[in-house]
Amino acid sequence: MNIIGASGHGKVIVDILQANGIAISGIWDDNELIREFMGFPVIGNVDDCLKMEVSPLIIAIGHNIIRKRIAEQFISSVFGKAIHPSAVISQGSAIEAGAVAMANSTVNTGTVIGKHVIVNTNASVDHDCSIGNFVHISPQAGLAGNVSVGEGTHIGVGASIIQGIKIGKWCIIGAGAVIIRDVPDGATVVGNPGRIIKKDRP
Numbered sequence: 001m002n003i004i005g006a007s008g009h010g011k012v013i014v015d016i017l018q019a020n021g022i023a024i025s026g027i028w029d030d031n032e033l034i035r036e037f038m039g040f041p042v043i044g045n046v047d048d049c050l051k052m053e054v055s056p057l058i059i060a061i062g063h064n065i066i067r068k069r070i071a072e073q074f075i076s077s078v079f080g081k082a083i084h085p086s087a088v089i090s091q092g093s094a095i096e097a098g099a100v101a102m103a104n105s106t107v108n109t110g111t112v113i114g115k116h117v118i119v120n121t122n123a124s125v126d127h128d129c130s131i132g133n134f135v136h137i138s139p140q141a142g143l144a145g146n147v148s149v150g151e152g153t154h155i156g157v158g159a160s161i162i163q164g165i166k167i168g169k170w171c172i173i174g175a176g177a178v179i180i181r182d183v184p185d186g187a188t189v190v191g192n193p194g195r196i197i198k199k200d201r202p
Contacts, residue, residue, distance in 0.1 A: 001057065
C-alpha cells in the first residue's frame, strides 16, 4: 500500500496497515523537508505519485477538502482501505474505497461508508446510516441509527447525533455537540442542543 501524507494522520494509517500485516510500498508528501517517515523513505511528492500511477494507495490527510482535491487527481488509481483489527465492522455494512476505520471504531449493519471517509478512534456509527464521501467522524463521536451525513462534513470529537437526523454537505459539527434537528448544507453547529452559528454556501 502507498500512503499520501506524512503527518499525524499518516502515522495512524501506517500503524493500521502494519497491524494488518499489509506491506507499505511508499510514502508521498509535498513537504520536501520530510525524507523519512515512520521508518519508511518518502519517495516523492503528490505529483510524482500521480505521474508514476502508483496503486493501491490511501490518502492519509485529515482535512476533508484537501483529501477530496487529491483524490480527484487520481482518476485511474486504485484506492485501498485501512481497517484496524480492533474495529467492529458489520458484515452487513459497506465501506467504499479509500475509507479508513481506526482502533475500536464501530460500523453497524445496513450502514454505507462512502469513499475516503475517516471513522476515527472509538467513533460509533449505528445501523442504516449513510455517510457521504470525504466525511470525517472524529474520535468518540456517536451516530445513532438512520443518520445521513452529506459529503465533506466533519463531525467533531465526542459529538452525538440522535436517530434519523439528516446532516447536509460540508457542515462542521462542533466537538461535544448534540444534534437533535436536521442540519442544512454548509452549516456550523455547536452546543447542546446543537445550534447553527454560521452558514456558508457549500
